[in-house]
Amino acid sequence: xxxxxxxxxxxxxxxxxxxxxxxxxxxxxxxxxxxxxxxxxxxxxxxxxxxxxxxxxxxxxxxxxxxxxxxxxxxxxxxxxxxxxxxxxxxxxxxxxxxxxxxxxxxxxxxxxxxxxxxxxxxxxxxxx
Amino acid sequence: xxxxxxxxxxxxxxxxxxxxxxxxxxxxxxxxxxxxxxxxxxxxxxxxxxxxxxxxxxxxxxxxxxxxxxxxxxxxxxxxxxxxxxx
Numbered sequence: 001x002x003x004x005x006x007x008x009x010x011x012x013x014x015x016x017x018x019x020x021x022x023x024x025x026x027x028x029x030x031x032x033x034x035x036x037x038x039x040x041x042x043x044x045x046x047x048x049x050x051x052x053x054x055x056x057x058x059x060x061x062x063x064x065x066x067x068x069x070x071x072x073x074x075x076x077x078x079x080x081x082x083x084x085x086x087x088x089x090x091x092x093x094x095x096x097x098x099x100x101x102x103x104x105x106x107x108x109x110x111x112x113x114x115x116x117x118x119x120x121x122x123x124x125x126x127x128x129x
Numbered sequence: 130x131x132x133x134x135x136x137x138x139x140x141x142x143x144x145x146x147x148x149x150x151x152x153x154x155x156x157x158x159x160x161x162x163x164x165x166x167x168x169x170x171x172x173x174x175x176x177x178x179x180x181x182x183x184x185x186x187x188x189x190x191x192x193x194x195x196x197x198x199x200x201x202x203x204x205x206x207x208x209x210x211x212x213x214x215x216x
Contacts, residue, residue, distance in 0.1 A: 007130075007131055010131045011131055011132060014131065014132065014133070014136050017136070017173070018136050018139045018140065021139075021140060021143050021170065021173070022139075022143060024166065025143045025146040025147055025166070026146070028146065028147060028150045028162070028163060028166060029146050029149065029150060034156055034158050034159055034162070037150070037159060037162055038158070038162050041162045041163075041165065041166045042162075042165070045165070045166055045169040048169070048173065049169055049172060049173055049176075052136070052173045052176060052177065053176055055131070056133075056176065056177075056179075056180040059131050059180065060180065060183070063183075063185075064185045065179055065180065065183070065184075065185045065188055068185055068188045068189065068192060069176065069188060071192065072172075072176075072188070072191060072192050072195060075192070075195060075196070076195060079195070079199040080199075082199075082203075083165065083198075083199055083202040083203060083206075086202070086203055086206040086207075087158055087161060087162060087165075087202060087205075087206050088158075089206065089210070090158060090205075090206035090207070090209040090210045091156065091158035091209075093209075093210050094157075094158075094209050094210065096156045096158060
């Protein structure tokens with residue numbers, strides 16, 4: 001009885017993981033912009049890997065494999081958003097163009113303001129030192 | 130029996146779509162994103178293989194691969210912004 005329930009939950013996790021991988025690949029294929037593609041790929045990869053790892057944890061119970069799977073889940077939940085953010089930041093700062101359908105761009109004006117402040121602050125710091 | 134093998138086959142079907150984006154580009158961050166997605170797919174394949182065999186050998190490789198994927202993405206992003214890694 002309990003084993004049957006376990007198999008059902010593990011299979012459900014597996015299906016969710018594969019579905020998210022497919023939707024992420026679809027976004028990577030069809031979205032018009034680097035930023036949209038980063039958004040699609042990082043989120044879906046996170047959920048896909050975590051769901052597939054959890055399916056094994058549910059199926060196998062407490063074993064060395066499932067403990068390592070939990071460690072991988074924690075590491076991925078910490079690192080994937082950071083990697084996506086850094087990549088989008090690098091793309092914007094190297095001048096990758098946004099798509100025509102963009103409605104609002106708030107990072108561009110903020111970046112210009114930051115550069116102006118850096119230029120103004122630069123000489124003062126040298127005089128102080 | 131839990132269908133780990135079918136999940137592996139389905140994930141192998143995702144790889145060509147990601148490779149298309151990797152080859153096509155057009156910008157460098159596009160290729161990096163595709164590569165990151167590819168790394169995560171290979172990681173899932175290793176994990177599933179480890180579950181099928183019940184051994185913890187392949188899942189170690191998946192752990193190392195996840196660490197290398199993160200570090201390489203951060204390094205490429207920093208290189209793109211600064212033009213130098215250790216500046």
